[in-house]
Amino acid sequence: MTATVVDRPRAGIRALAGRVGLLGGLALALLVAVVLAAGHGQLDIPASEVLGSILHKIGLDIGPLPTHPQGEATLWDVRFPRVVMAALAGACLATAGALMQGVFGNPLAEPGVVGVSAGAAVAAATVIVFGWTFAGTWTVAICAFLGGLVTTTLVYLMSRDGGRTEVVTLVLTGIAVNAVASAGLAFLMFLGDTQAREEIVFWQLGSLNGSRWQYVAVVAPMAAVGLTAALLLAPRLDLLALGDRAARHVGVDVERLRMATIVVVAVLTAAAVAFCGIISFVGLVVPHLVRLLAGPGHRLLVPASALGGAVLLVLADLWARTLIAYADLPIGMLTALVGGPFFFWLIRRARRTAGGWA
């Protein structure tokens, strides 16, 4: 007993060190990934010049500027908006995944798998086909948010029974929602002209090609709001793991927490989907890897997933545009290529360790 009392503060310090270490490590990885991704492409710019260019931009005259005449313009007009967009979308998707898994009490919940991304994409595609512009560049984002909100609520209502979400029900609900959403997308493609059709195809595949600062200006505030709200909700999500009744017994207003989380998931998914299309499995893979490293506590899971998602998507996008010279592969295709088998592995593992989660 005395030993445990003595050990407690030390264990606390170790836990804190682990937290800081993981988040610090991921932040550093994000910085490295951003510099690396911004430097690579058809025109290679050394990392030192990328860093120098950033430092000069924020008023510090340190480090070399890009030597290539087009260097500075390439960085600031093409690369940075794209890299920042990748980081934002990755952070939003991974965080939305972590939140959904917490709220459903089920590690297979993910915006792409359960069809929330598809719902948001249908709404966004409607905007393109009918050429709505009632809110300027925000129109797509607002409609994607509403589409995401409606689908998340639907999935939640349809897949819950007696305060629990069974894996099978959740996955089947996802199939149904995805089927209806792809029918909606197909119908919109049928309605639209050639240009709208091309845009919708790009949506379905998911791509960061053509990211511009004006889009980043829409996504960034949504991501900021969504991520802040996610961090505030995180501590209470742990208690939902006990199940609805037991969570209520320890003082959680379960319905309110759920509704708040669903709105936040819709904001985050819409932020990612509005200009980047459907990039699936990020919300599945990242929180899962974080849980393997740091356990299931949401206080650490949510921020670590946000950073990890950003790193993953920045690197995946770098891979997508440099894998084949002069070709820009759709990033959604790449994440699905890796995420699909991972999802399968998760299901296999879940079957073996039945009872670990349901």
Added chain:
Amino acid sequence: MTGFSARDLSVVYDGHPVLDGVDLDIRAGELVVLVGPNGAGKSTLLGVLAGDITPTTGRIVLADRELHAWSARDLARHRAVQLQKQGLAFGFRVREVVRMGRSPWHRTDREDDDDRVVEESMARADVAELGERLFPTLSGGEQARTSFARLLAQQTPVLLLDEPTAALDIRHQESLLAVAREAAEAGAAVVVVLHDLSLAAAYADRICVLSHGRVRADGPPAAVLTGELLSEVYAHPVDVIEHDGNLVVVPVRVRTQTPKEAPWSAV
């Protein structure tokens, strides 16, 4: 008064009455055991007391305030519940699960006691050794003891337990009820649903026998646990005998002198 006062509680599911006109008072410092056959309404009554189930009719007052007027957080500072089935969606460690019981006291002065209370609760529920184990990998009995530790960590004046001993071995059955007994002696109002009538006789101040959703009997163990009443309620002959000053409830087993050949052995 910290206890419950329930009047004329009825719960109807699909036109089928599960509870029917139940009156029950539970006072501070008292350990009340709910017993009765399957489907008698024990868990439903506990669910109503916990605030999970809204009764179809009747009113229920906890500490001089209507139960439905309590906020989730206030209620969590006043009563703790251990459910029959423990579940956990993710692989939290036992110590983390027990610490979840402290969440109602988050951002209050009592938060400072968290570490001490968690360790003490784990010791009292005999899960101190399991602190770093993952909850989903524990046995059913160990999970039940962890949930009991979480309930103790909540430090509430009202404790509600639904069949807490169902998965426990004899030693842990006894120690769990002894801890519940101590809590009652320290002033808590404790309600426990039990199937084991001998266990109920040993630890209860009062036993409330439910049958078909009604209170069939309510009083001290010696008054309630009679062969006549139990045989009627359980529709099976039951003997109550005294052993070493304890009431022991045993079913009467009828053995025929020449056992007939069992139908399945003919195959």
